[in-house]
Amino acid sequence: MGRKPCCEKVGLKRGPWTIDEDNKLMNFILNNGIHCWRLVPKLAGLMRCGKSCRLRWINYLRPDLKRGAFSEVEEDQLIQLHARLGNRWSRIAAHFPGRTDNEIKNHWNTRIKKKLKFLGLDPSSHKPITTHLEKSNGMEGEPIVEPNSTSLREQENNFINVVVPFDQQQQQEEEDILVLQNKEEDFQVHSNESTIDLSHGYEMLWETLDVGSMVNPKTIDPSNSNDYSPSFSLDYSLDQSRNEGPSSLSLQENYRQCWIDNVDSMLPWDGFLTIEDILYFGKLPVN
DNA sequence: AACACCCGCAACCGCACTATA
């Protein structure tokens, strides 16, 4: 007996999300929370399957997302974690607040894989790639690195710094767990002690902010309003302002960042609460 | 300028896992 599809595909929209759809989904989730993904598209008035809504929220709409290029530190950490955890992207993503597993997976497949191959390392095993020539020369185990290339040497050094002994890795993993535990405890303490009324703050936030226009800054371009590409990064707005001076686009992004900061400080996104839950607690963590 | 090719990334697909009836 075959498995039923996650939803009826007939009549459902697929492909890139429009601004209107994003607004509907975002407004619905922020107002109602998430109880059941299958019901979300129906209640939000979207012709999408619940799975698609979930993915869109997690990978793009979540306000705590950190966009933009990976830093060298992040890349090093990613390589280290991949060596330990393999392709368990969600577990790896847990070490990068604001990054999604999809984003990390894409970054690995497009950049880091190449970087490691360039350094003569097998991206899946993290061990040196051996060739027939190397084996016959007794060079097995040596990365293929052009000795006179400064950039290559730099990259190699960077990578060597990343590879740490296994016991050290275990220790690091234990430390990571401790940090997470401390964060959870910290939040619980703040949740109880804080005196800020969340429901009031929530209302104020929505009164002062036009989420719809901030979800994607391309809303300012009427020609893009129907089928916009979902790609937007801080880099984009920075580039715009660098090349053309202050633009409405970068202003939009500033507003968006401001909104993210506000919401981020208000809501415990890691364990997403519904508005009912929030109102029940009635308190906010204080930064 | 036009075309082909490449690359990055968002979105989709299907399987796995868990909870529940």
Added chain:
DNA sequence: GTATAGTGCGGTTGCGGGTGT
């Protein structure tokens, strides 16, 4: 114990923009 629903996860696909010819 079994079937089913709901959700999470990892692999893959395909579109769109960038770059080379």
